[in-house]
Amino acid sequence: MEETKNLKQLDHKTLTKSFHRWFWGALTCFSQEHMQTFGYMASMLPILKKLYPKHDDQVKAINAYTAFFNTNPMLGTVIVGITASMEQARANGQSIDGETINDMRAGLMGPIAGIGDSLIDGTLIPILLGISLGMSTGGSPLGAIFYIVSWILIAYFGQRFLYFRGYKFGDQAVSFLVGKQGAAIRRAIGIVGSMVVGGVLASWVNVTTALQLKGSNGKVFLNLQAKLDSIFPGILTVIVTLFCWWLMTKRHVSAIWTMLILVGISFVGVLVGFFNPGLTY
Structure with a gap:
């Protein structure tokens, strides 16, 4: 019972602060050499400050996040959530070190990038743009307003869901994205996207x-x-x-x-x- 009381636990406020730093700053100081490394480090600072009160421990812990990192910013949120969970376990004395955390990040950023780029950039955005174009007939501003509002809402709440899901379920969250359920969802969205893009083609492209x-x-x-x-x-x-x-x-x-x-x-x-x-x- 005493050991349970002494366990370090991340509160909702700290996790939300970490998520917001990733949401707004995933591409901070972006360069070909570091890509999203600095944005990742910034999102982990609230986590490390909460788990390690001593400054020296914080400096030691953050070394795990100095390695190169790059993935799809939206779906990559789940990796940040998993990292927060692993960092909490490391702070509580479990057999997890910085190398283990970095190996997890390096192993997941490729598959998540492939899924995210095809699902978000190749499917979701064309669907939203197709709907927006249809609403912009006659120069109406409703299409642009719809796209801006819908994209902001989907991006924010979608990433927030993935972050906390990653923190709660760990690698099980990734299994959902890359497993059979995730494949079925991606296929369904792809079919809908093809229908929308086909409708846009018939409505907006006319070669005579x-x-x-x-x-x-x-x-x-x-x-x-x-x-x-x-x-x-x-x-x-x-x-x-x-x-x-x-x-x-x-x-x-x-x-x-x-x-x-x-x-x-x-x-x-x-x-x-x-x-x-x-x-x-």
């Missing part, structure tokens, strides 16, 4: 041709766009979309180069009369 063939009497005998619409409406839009997909996924062309290629194709298309930008001079 102005090419017409005329006879000797000046009458049009072939309107290429009308003929294509009678066979497959929107086929040029589909072709351009698949072409961009092929460039970026199969040929590994960057988004910037893909846009430059489209600009070049458009320029040549206007010169030969295939496209009509509708400009008057």
